[in-house]
Amino acid sequence: MFIGAHLSISKGFKATVMLAHEIGANTFQFFTRNPRGSKAKALDDKDLADSMSLRREYGFGPLVAHTPYTINLGASNPDTWEFAVSTLKDDLIRAEKVGALLVVHPGSHGGQGIEYGLSRVVDGLNRALADSGENLLLLEAMSGQGNEVGSTFEELNQLMQGVKKRGRVGIALDTCHLYGAGYDLKNDLDGVLASFDRKIGLKYLHALHINDSETMLGSHRDRHANLGNGSLGMEFFAKVVKNPVFKQIPLILETPDDSEQSHHKREIEFLKKNSR
Numbered sequence: 158m159f160i161g162a163h164l165s166i167s168k169g170f171k172a173t174v175m176l177a178h179e180i181g182a183n184t185f186q187f188f189t190r191n192p193r194g195s196k197a198k199a200l201d202d203k204d205l206a207d208s209m210s211l212r213r214e215y216g217f218g219p220l221v222a223h224t225p226y227t228i229n230l231g232a233s234n235p236d237t238w239e240f241a242v243s244t245l246k247d248d249l250i251r252a253e254k255v256g257a258l259l260v261v262h263p264g265s266h267g268g269q270g271i272e273y274g275l276s277r278v279v280d281g282l283n284r285a286l287a288d289s290g291e292n293l294l295l296l297e298a299m300s301g302q303g304n305e306v307g308s309t310f311e312e313l314n315q316l317m318q319g320v321k322k323r324g325r326v327g328i329a330l331d332t333c334h335l336y337g338a339g340y341d342l343k344n345d346l347d348g349v350l351a352s353f354d355r356k357i358g359l360k361y362l363h364a365l366h367i368n369d370s371e372t373m374l375g376s377h378r379d380r381h382a383n384l385g386n387g388s389l390g391m392e393f394f395a396k397v398v399k400n401p402v403f404k405q406i407p408l409i410l411e412t413p414d415d416s417e418q419s420h421h422k423r424e425i426e427f428l429k430k431n432s433r
């Protein structure tokens with residue numbers, strides 16, 4: 158299994174691989190650039206090469222890169238939308254160099270309506286994917302806060318259907334977002350996965366964010382909690398890691414932590430123990 162956490166790459170990729178290994182992880186997620194800012198640091202080729210040989214030595218699975226929260230492919234404002242497209246394109250190229258899947262939040266329609274949002278996001282995805290390598294882009298399933306696009310399997314499927322390069326897109330699920338969106342995976346994990354399989358296809362599922370939720374089923378809010386401190390609970394996460402659907406894809410914790418990563422270390426230990 159591939160289990161990891163969202164980590165800062167401020168000390169470089171090699172240092173982050175070492176940190177991930179120390180906390181028992183064999184993958185990690187990172188922001189392609191400052192989550193609120195826009196400027197990406199140039200990749201250090203030596204650091205990247207060193208990190209890749211360490212990843213091989215430690216038997217790491219695929220890494221997961223995450224675009225900044227600030228980009229919005231659903232924006233009606235042309236400048237905001239163009240900025241989102243060019244950032245996404247640039248991040249696709251960077252993630253491919255690092256050997257990471259890239260996760261993006263589909264976007265927000267800003268009050269223009271869901272159909273507008275869906276077609277605007279599709280246009281943006283097609284533009285960004287047009288000439289940006291071969292890397293796989295994962296659309297993240299959202300909790301449906303405000304005007305968020307992509308909080309139901311139907312909407313995600315509509316986005317996927319609109320993408321011309323079908324082989325370049327997949328889905329990243331998030332236990333907290335799904336619960337917030339109204340999918341009761343706590344009581345019926347198999348039912349939710351069967352519905353995903355019917356509406357999108359399990360072969361398109363390439364990553365899972367593994368977070369407990371501070372809020373209730375169908376709250377349409379996105380508040381991550383440490384495993385066991387939210388409404389999903391430990392018993393649920395023990396079930397997740399036993400499910401064969403999640404044995405081949407990176408499982409990434411995005412739960413609160415201190416600088417020593419002590420929560421992540423404990424959570425990874427729990428997940429690994431229960432996966433057997």
Ligand SMILES: [Zn+2]
Pocket residue numbers: 223260262297
């Ligand atoms: Zn995300």
Ligand SMILES: [Zn+2]
Pocket residue numbers: 331333334379380381
């Ligand atoms: Zn979230």
